[in-house]
Amino acid sequence: QVQLVESGGGLVQAGGSLRLSCAASGRSFGNYVMGWFRQAPGKEREFVGAITGSGGSTRYADSVKGRFTIARDNAKNTVYLQMNSLKPEDTAAYYCAVRQGYMSGSARLYDYWGQGTQVTVSA
Numbered sequence: 001q002v003q004l005v006e007s008g009g010g011l012v013q014a015g016g017s018l019r020l021s022c023a024a025s026g027r028s029f030g031n032y033v034m035g036w037f038r039q040a041p042g043k044e045r046e047f048v049g050a051i052t053g054s055g056g057s058t059r060y061a062d063s064v065k066g067r068f069t070i071a072r073d074n075a076k077n078t079v080y081l082q083m084n085s086l087k088p089e090d091t092a093a094y095y096c097a098v099r100q101g102y103m104s105g106s107a108r109l110y111d112y113w114g115q116g117t118q119v120t121v122s123a
Contacts (some may be wrong), residue, residue: 002026002112006097009117020081022096033099036081038092041123050103059103086121
C-alpha cells in the first residue's frame with residue numbers, strides 16, 4: 001500500500017509559476033514510476049508527465065513540454081512538478097500516482113493515487 005499526498009496548489013496569474021509536491025509513504029519509493037495527471041471540470045483525466053524510479057528519465061505531454069519539469073528526491077520520498085509559464089488552460093486538479101514498470105501515460109495503469117491539489121491560473 002502506498003499513500004500519496006499532494007500539496008502546493010493555489011491561484012496564480014498567467015505566466016506565473018507553481019511547484020507541486022507529492023509525498024509518498026511506504027517503502028521502496030525508488031522502485032516506482034511516479035506520474036502526474038490533471039483533470040479539469042467536465043474533462044477526462046489527462047496525463048501531464050512521469051518520471052522513472054531512479055529519476056533518470058522523464059516524459060511529458062506535448063501540452064506542457066518545455067514549461068513543466070518533474071523531479072524526485074528518493075531520500076525524502078517526494079516527487080515534484082515545477083510548473084512555469086502557466087496558462088489559464090492549465091487550470092485543473094492535479095494528481096500524482098504510482099505504478100511499477102514503464103512511464104505510462106494511461107491513468108488506468110496507475111495503482112495508487114493522491115487526493116489532488118487544485119491549480120487555478122487566472123488570465
